[in-house]
């Protein structure tokens with residue numbers, strides 16, 4: 001990182017710290033965020049962008065590689081300009097004094113550095129390199145293990161997943177068992193499972209780089225297959241009994257048990273504490289009754305991690321919820337029904353979606369569906385802890401989604417860079433035009449920032465499994481980058497970007513789901529990031 005970039009980043013941090021301190025006072029330490037939602041959202045996003053700029057600057061490649069160094073400076077310059085514009089547009093809300101602004105974002109040397117760094121010629125230079133390398137990502141990752149894992153996941157994904165991805169999407173097929181089997185053999189379902197329970201214990205950074213490669217091949221038919229095991233694994237490690245960990249983690253790690261996560265209901269989404277699906281205590285277990293929505297992979301899954309209300313008193317809120325492992329038979333189609341000998345029924349029907357195809361997402365109806373007592377995570381001690389365990393699992397899911405989003409954006413960048421080098425209009429490759437180079441330069445830059453923010457979150461989670469702010473920021477930013485980069489990539493393809501034969505059209509519709517699940521974007525910003533920044 002150059003001295004000038006260091007100055008920009010220090011200025012962003014200086015102004016942001018002042019704004020966060022002011023935000024804490026205005027929201028009474030985060031308690032009154034709902035009275036200041038619009039500003040809290042601005043702060044959450046600004047802090048996320050600042051964290052991305054810092055993560056990109058901390059990346060080892062920024063020291064050695066000229067293009068990464070340009071990207072680091074350009075991204076920091078853009079973030080600085082956006083933050084300054086926000087502060088000047090809403091001075092009372094931000095509460096950053098003129099004096100602080102003058103010595104940070106408005107300081108003449110910072111302004112000059114930020115302007116130079118984001119000059120269009122810099123982005124065009126980055127864009128030309130992106131076209132030359134066809135967008136390839138070979139960024140250095142600390143640790144040989146992660147780089148080797150990336151190479152082998154890339155080889156697998158390109159050979160085994162890419163040839164099937166278009167067909168699965170266009171025919172709304174279920175991911176073939178052959179892909180699941182091969183991913184199981186490679187150990188991809190047990191990356192976060194400790195070795196004592198049959199997993200790889202590879203840690204979060206390795207999990208992320210593998211997720212990126214799988215998602216670049218197909219978001220739904222590869223990269224997302226490991227989200228659900230990750231979520232259940234983290235919940236079990238946090239709250240499961242020893243016997244439960246021994247029983248469930250080895251088959252999850254081996255890819256023998258496919259998992260669905262069932263939290264959302266038709267009338268309850270973001271307000272998870274209000275989940276209504278009930279679990280009624282009976283001899284030897286629980287009877288589940290109620291509706292669930294959007295349960296991805298519920299047909300093929302062998303078990304569902306289900307959040308249900310064990311305390312019928314609605315006033316118990318989040319403390320009335322428990323997390324169950326619900327066994328079921330796997331079904332291949334878009335609709336299924338599971339009948340138990342004592343009359344319990346589970347019915348599932350997939351909702352049609354424009355993208356994210358390959359696993360199908362189901363509306364479920366449970367009617368007195370029996371689950372043994374030992375399947376309540378934590379057993380007696382886990383009663384009423386389901387919300388907390390689920391949130392722990394979601395933090396892991398969000399981190400993994402940072403990787404999914406980065407991988408998907410990478411696929412779009414590579415497709416667009418390749419197309420820009422080959423497509424000719426007005427007698428020249430479209431990549432020769434300034435605007436195409438500029439667009440590709442900005443796409444690559446925001447993607448590099450999203451990737452490094454996600455890697456930083458993975459390292460933070462490797463150091464402390466309980467972090468929630470870092471994975472939420474990675475998920476928020478990388479999802480937005482995936483949406484923007486896929487859409488820009490589609491425009492670079494012109495009309496062909498709208499054709500189903502071109503993978504970019506699939507990437508566009510796949511990316512749209514990323515800001516929705518695991519905490520829809522506004523909820524992630526307000527309830528996780530703003531609360532994390534302004535609370536305490």
Ligand SMILES: Cc1cc2nc3c(=O)[nH]c(=O)nc-3n(C[C@H](O)[C@H](O)[C@H](O)COP(=O)(O)OP(=O)(O)OC[C@H]3O[C@@H](n4cnc5c(N)ncnc54)[C@H](O)[C@@H]3O)c2cc1C
Nearest residue numbers: 261262263264268269270294295296361517518519520522
């Ligand atoms: C393809 C797909 C797959 C999914 N897979 C799964 C899965 O496997 N398991 C699972 O459990 N769920 C899954 N989901 C569900 C997903 O997690 C939810 O859709 C998401 O959490 C949002 O809930 P909701 O749809 O009920 O939206 P709502 O909670 O109704 O929110 C809608 C909008 O209302 C506004 N809003 C709501 N509350 C507030 C507030 N307090 N302040 C300000 N604005 C607010 C926001 O603008 C928000 O975007 C999936 C969803 C999709 C689309």
